[in-house]
Amino acid sequence: MSEAHFSPVEQELALGAEGPIEFLGERNLLPPGTTMRSLTDTICAPTEMKTPKAWWIGFAIALFGAGILGGSISWLLYRGVGVWGNNSPVSWAWDITNFVWWIGIGHAGTLISAILFLFRQKWRTSINRFAEAMTIFAVMCAGIFPGLHTGRPWFDYYMFPLPNQMGLWPQFKSPLMWDIFAVSTYFTVSALFWFIGLIPDLATLRDRSTGNSRAQKIRRFAYGFFSLGWRGSNRHWQHYERAYLILAGLSAPLVLSVHSIVSFDFATSVEPGWHTTIFPPYFVAGAVFSGFAMVLTLMLICRAVFGMKDVVTMKHLELMNKIMLTTGSLVGYAYAMEFFVAYYSGNQYERYVFLNRATGPYAWAYWSMIACNVIFPQVFWFKRMRTSIPVMFVVSILINVGMWFERFVIIVTTLHRDYIPASWGMYSPTIWDMGLYLGTFGFFFTCFLLFLRWLPMIALAEVKATLPNAHPHASHGTDHAHEEHDHHDAAAAVPAE
Amino acid sequence: MTTTTTNTVGADEGVEEHIASLFLAEYETPDGVVDAAMKLRDAGYKKFDTHTPYPIHGMDAAMGMRDTPLGWIVFVMGLTGCIAGFLMMTWMNGIDYPLIIGGKPPDAIPSMVPVMFEMTVLLSAFGAVFGLFGLCQLPRHHHPIFNSERFARATDDRFFLSVDAADPKFDLEKTRALLQGTAPAHLELIEEYPS
Numbered sequence: 144m145s146e147a148h149f150s151p152v153e154q155e156l157a158l159g160a161e162g163p164i165e166f167l168g169e170r171n172l173l174p175p176g177t178t179m180r181s182l183t184d185t186i187c188a189p190t191e192m193k194t195p196k197a198w199w200i201g202f203a204i205a206l207f208g209a210g211i212l213g214g215s216i217s218w219l220l221y222r223g224v225g226v227w228g229n230n231s232p233v234s235w236a237w238d239i240t241n242f243v244w245w246i247g248i249g250h251a252g253t254l255i256s257a258i259l260f261l262f263r264q265k266w267r268t269s270i271n272r273f274a275e276a277m278t279i280f281a282v283m284c285a286g287i288f289p290g291l292h293t294g295r296p297w298f299d300y301y302m303f304p305l306p307n308q309m310g311l312w313p314q315f316k317s318p319l320m321w322d323i324f325a326v327s328t329y330f331t332v333s334a335l336f337w338f339i340g341l342i343p344d345l346a347t348l349r350d351r352s353t354g355n356s357r358a359q360k361i362r363r364f365a366y367g368f369f370s371l372g373w374r375g376s377n378r379h380w381q382h383y384e385r386a387y388l389i390l391a392g393l394s395a396p397l398v399l400s401v402h403s404i405v406s407f408d409f410a411t412s413v414e415p416g417w418h419t420t421i422f423p424p425y426f427v428a429g430a431v432f433s434g435f436a437m438v439l440t441l442m443l444i445c446r447a448v449f450g451m452k453d454v455v456t457m458k459h460l461e462l463m464n465k466i467m468l469t470t471g472s473l474v475g476y477a478y479a480m481e482f483f484v485a486y487y488s489g490n491q492y493e494r495y496v497f498l499n500r501a502t503g504p505y506a507w508a509y510w511s512m513i514a515c516n517v518i519f520p521q522v523f524w525f526k527r528m529r530t531s532i533p534v535m536f537v538v539s540i541l542i543n544v545g546m547w548f549e550r551f552v553i554i555v556t557t558l559h560r561d562y563i564p565a566s567w568g569m570y571s572p573t574i575w576d577m578g579l580y581l582g583t584f585g586f587f588f589t590c591f592l593l594f595l596r597w598l599p600m601i602a603l604a605e606v607k608a609t610l611p612n613a614h615p616h617a618s619h620g621t622d623h624a625h626e627e628h629d630h631h632d633a634a635a636a637v638p639a640e
Numbered sequence: 641m642t643t644t645t646t647n648t649v650g651a652d653e654g655v656e657e658h659i660a661s662l663f664l665a666e667y668e669t670p671d672g673v674v675d676a677a678m679k680l681r682d683a684g685y686k687k688f689d690t691h692t693p694y695p696i697h698g699m700d701a702a703m704g705m706r707d708t709p710l711g712w713i714v715f716v717m718g719l720t721g722c723i724a725g726f727l728m729m730t731w732m733n734g735i736d737y738p739l740i741i742g743g744k745p746p747d748a749i750p751s752m753v754p755v756m757f758e759m760t761v762l763l764s765a766f767g768a769v770f771g772l773f774g775l776c777q778l779p780r781h782h783h784p785i786f787n788s789e790r791f792a793r794a795t796d797d798r799f800f801l802s803v804d805a806a807d808p809k810f811d812l813e814k815t816r817a818l819l820q821g822t823a824p825a826h827l828e829l830i831e832e833y834p835s
Contacts, residue, residue: 178797179797180796180797183796304728311737312732312733312737313732315729315733315751316733316744316748320755321754321755321758324754324758324759325754325758328762331762331765335769336765339769343693347693347795347796349795350792350793350794350795351792353792367781368781371773371781372778372780372782373778373795374691374783374794375691375693375794375800376690376691376776377689377691377692377696377700377703377705378689378776379778380692380694380695380699381695381700381708382708382710382771382772382775382776383695383772384695385710385711386710386772390768393761393768396761397758397761400754400758404754407754604693607693607694613670613694613696614696614697615698
């Protein structure tokens with residue numbers, strides 16, 4: 144190939160949106176000897192193998208959990224929200240804690256799929272599909288809580304801008320309305336983004352289902368239907384890549400807006416401990432923190448069960464641990480800053496709420512939060528800890544516990560003692576609060592296990608594009624060609640196939 | 641070396657029964673297919689395409705393609721979402737049923753910003769996804785190219801180039817010779833049976 148084929152304009156075009164990827168000169172993340180065929184085989188295997196026994200056991204447990212969810216919702220609808228421990232003054236409790244917790248978990252998926260994409264972090268390709276699936280199921284779990292906590296969920300349609308029999312409209316000065324729009328937009332855009340990413344991989348699964356057995360025919364039909372007749376055409380890839388870039392560009396501010404708006408639910412009120420300007424960035428950092436922890440917990444299990452160690456390598460895990468260390472420290476800074484601002488404000492209610500958090504009746508929750516979110520993640524400063532699977536597994540679970548306590552502390556400690564001591568109270572959950580929370584785990588894992596069996600858990604087409612021999616050698620007269628050469632020389636020792 | 645097959649026999653005299661649909665050339669490396677695409681572009685072909693398991697850098701230029709107009713579709717949709725959100729809230733809270741909340745004007749703009757933003761994002765995303773489907777003319781579950789058995793590897797590890805018979809420069813012999821010159825691993829002619 145010679146450079147003479149290309150005018151400067153064409154070179155610009157060739158650089159296009161994906162040009163700067165090479166400029167970063169990332170290391171090769173996949174082990175040497177990885178070929179396109181071996182990637183296809185590894186990544187499609189979990190959907191094609193005989194169902195492992197561990198999967199059935201997990202699925203049975205998850206389905207049982209989903210049953211608890213059904214039971215808890217049924218009882219709630221039959222008896223009303225009185226079955227929960229919510230009271231006056233603590234009118235928001237586990238319901239909103241769980242809502243914020245689940246939606247925060249979802250944020251890592253969008254961060255990985257969108258923000259890391261815009262920053263050209265190629266290592267995301269091994270975990271983005273997985274994390275996006277987690278996002279969608281987590282947002283579904285989150286949506287259950289605000290829907291139910293209205294008390295009479297059959298009137299939830301009042302929250303949508305629909306004409307109704309009373310001639311009333313939603314009240315758009317309420318952050319709860321912003322929340323409706325933010326969460327439903329977030330769910331829709333995440334699902335679309337996920338589906339667009341899946342199309343080429345579904346086509347791969349379609350093309351691999353060649354047998355004549357009934358199961359193969361069903362696979363061929365289902366994957367064929369949902370892959371929309373994808374034929375890997377470059378005239379399609381051109382639009383596809385632009386659509387993907389645009390969706391990533393839309394999702395990045397969207398994910399920041401969603402948790403900012405969730406924090407507005409608190410920050411626009413006049414409750415001490417809630418009415419602060421630090422809330423939006425603090426909530427977003429916490430969301431990313433807990434989301435990465437959840438991705439890591441799930442990923443560690445799946446890569447062991449399905450043999451994905453060559454695709455999700457220790458390098459990937461270490462990078463995720465670094466992000467958790469960073470966001471955990473951001474959250475720790477926010478905790479300290481809240482205290483300082485409460486002191487500096489000179490407002491006695493604000494000061495009291497924070498003193499009460501650390502020393503009052505819910506101090507155990509506060510210190511659990513500090514330990515799990517700020518202290519334990521500090522072990523990731525050490526490379527030995529960052530690369531130890533048992534350590535990261537335990538810490539990732541602790542972080543999720545800690546982030547649940549964070550939301551509990553914010554909501555309950557503010558409400559239970561706000562202004563007049565005569566209206567102070569205490570909160571404790573009932574078995575139905577617990578059942579509903581536990582049940583969402585069942586629902587989440589039911590969806591997730593089905594995802595693992597039916598869809599490629601790793602973005603196959605994207606991972607292939609990161610292979611060292613994936614793009615033409617004498618790239619087209621642009622600077623990054625030279626940088627790519629280094630990759631190729633290193634990879635030359637590896638037989639291409 | 642290079643093998644050539646034709647899906648049906650007697651293609652030359654059986655023009656009435658079989659319509660040549662496209663040539664499909666298979667390559668083992670991304671370099672091979674990019675090289676071939678440049679040759680076809682330089683030979684003046686317009687209706688040809690490459691089929692690869694993932695998007696290859698530089699292929700758009702190698703095929704002489706113009707930039708995608710998708711961004712404009714998304715821009716228009718995003719603007720529509722933003723304006724629609726504003727009009728919706730102004731109508732509902734400012735005109736049809738004005739209420740004074742928190743001492744603010746009924747149609748206060750600052751409190752509309754979050755919903756306007758979300759509406760912009762939502763409609764932009766619809767524009768990106770459905771614009772993509774429209775520009776690609778997907779879903780399309782039938783295509784002559786699927787008649788090739790080897791084509792299944794286009795979503796796995798092989799690289800294909802197809803030349804549509806509708807191209808004005810398409811000629812059974814000349815196109816075949818041109819494609820042979822690009823050293824494909826395999827070359828076949830796919831024919832469609834008229835229904």
